[in-house]
Amino acid sequence: MTTHAPLLLQTPAEHPFAQFVRALGKGKRGARNLTREEAREAMGMLLDEKVEQTQLGAFLMLLRHKEESAEELAGFTEALRERLKAPALQVDIDWPTYAGKKRHLPWYLLAAKCLAGNGVRILIHGGGAHTAGRLYTEQLLGTLGIPLCRDWQAVGSALDDQGLAFAPLMDWAPQLQRMIDLRNTLGLRSPIHSLARILNPLGARCGLQSIFHPGYQAVHRDASGLLGDHAIVIKGDGGEIEVNPDSISHLYATTGGQSWDEEWPALSAQRHVKPASLEPAHLLAVWRGDVEDSYGEMALISTMALALRGLDKTRDEAFTLAREYWATRDRSI
Structure with a gap:
């Protein structure tokens, strides 16, 4: 009689960016705007290229469908400005x-x-x-x-x-x-x-x-x-x-x-x-x-x-x- 070792199932860890896609896409009642801090973190991951291409497309289109808020735009902008290596130049x-x-x-x-x-x-x-x-x-x-x-x-x-x-x-x-x-x-x-x-x-x-x-x-x-x-x-x-x-x-x-x-x-x-x-x-x-x-x-x-x-x-x-x-x-x- 042959015995088999038990099948071990391991649940894969959730990608850290998934929380932001979920917040935007969780149905009519569950979806919500990102907070300013969440938007800054999400855009930071996008700029640091720590996101899968499928997540990027989903995120952009869900955001477009929902329409971005002032807080989201501010958070996105802060993420970019934190990463810019720009000198102090006078611009009007x-x-x-x-x-x-x-x-x-x-x-x-x-x-x-x-x-x-x-x-x-x-x-x-x-x-x-x-x-x-x-x-x-x-x-x-x-x-x-x-x-x-x-x-x-x-x-x-x-x-x-x-x-x-x-x-x-x-x-x-x-x-x-x-x-x-x-x-x-x-x-x-x-x-x-x-x-x-x-x-x-x-x-x-x-x-x-x-x-x-x-x-x-x-x-x-x-x-x-x-x-x-x-x-x-x-x-x-x-x-x-x-x-x-x-x-x-x-x-x-x-x-x-x-x-x-x-x-x-x-x-x-x-x-x-x-x-x-x-x-x-x-x-x-x-x-x-x-x-x-x-x-x-x-x-x-x-x-x-x-x-x-x-x-x-x-x-x-x-x-x-x-x-x-x-x-x-x-x-x-």
């Missing part, structure tokens, strides 16, 4: 650009360039061309003479020389860039597209944010408030930080932990017809004064005013300065 405006434009040209780039020419130090950062049919900042850097900076030392030099620098997300937060790049694998944008706008990696005096979807603007403002940042959030044209002169603009802002709101009327009495195609050469022509563009000039002047409003100018002061800067710009590129 943090200018995230992650959406791309498809209806109008990116007039915000001329606004940033004009502000930089008048002593405003601006860090622009973006996450690559992830959606077909859009025109992205990265595609226009050479055309407009905006420095592409691949490390913080280059950013500091560009800010000192031109007041303007573009730093790709892939260079200072490659893990976040990889999450953004999952867009075509998952079929949906993840919350990282939204998170990237709030990061303000160099602690600029004011962070500008464009959040397109209604309801998210106040959440982002509240997250920046929790972080103690000074920020202005708008529903910018196409998801970029660009004031649409044909529409009323609502500013959701926070200063010193105090929230405030401001509504700017439309600059144009009637809506402009969108161009048939987006030709970057037209941006150059307008900058050089070779042609006029009513929509473009109103968009860039009001966008400059938005940034100046973030630097503690009143709305009237901001528009007066913006028009003066545009009229006296150096027209060479």
Whole structure:
């Protein structure tokens, strides 16, 4: 008679990240928001690459379905800032650009360039061309003479020389860039597209944010408030930080932990017809004064005013300065 040793069953240990997936996905009654501390720990594990790919996809899509809270965004941001090896650089405006434009040209780039020419130090950062049919900042850097900076030392030099620098997300937060790049694998944008706008990696005096979807603007403002940042959030044209002169603009802002709101009327009495195609050469022509563009000039002047409003100018002061800067710009590129 043959005897067999008893079968020993060993329950595998739960992965430490599983608790965060469970919190977000435990059914209609069991699911909940992460606390700020949980969000910081979860994002820390993602940034430290201590998570399985299946967990990453599940986490991002559950978070997107639930919609991220201000506390979660603040915790995620804290995790990244703790890991950044960034020097202390003076920056006036943090200018995230992650959406791309498809209806109008990116007039915000001329606004940033004009502000930089008048002593405003601006860090622009973006996450690559992830959606077909859009025109992205990265595609226009050479055309407009905006420095592409691949490390913080280059950013500091560009800010000192031109007041303007573009730093790709892939260079200072490659893990976040990889999450953004999952867009075509998952079929949906993840919350990282939204998170990237709030990061303000160099602690600029004011962070500008464009959040397109209604309801998210106040959440982002509240997250920046929790972080103690000074920020202005708008529903910018196409998801970029660009004031649409044909529409009323609502500013959701926070200063010193105090929230405030401001509504700017439309600059144009009637809506402009969108161009048939987006030709970057037209941006150059307008900058050089070779042609006029009513929509473009109103968009860039009001966008400059938005940034100046973030630097503690009143709305009237901001528009007066913006028009003066545009009229006296150096027209060479």
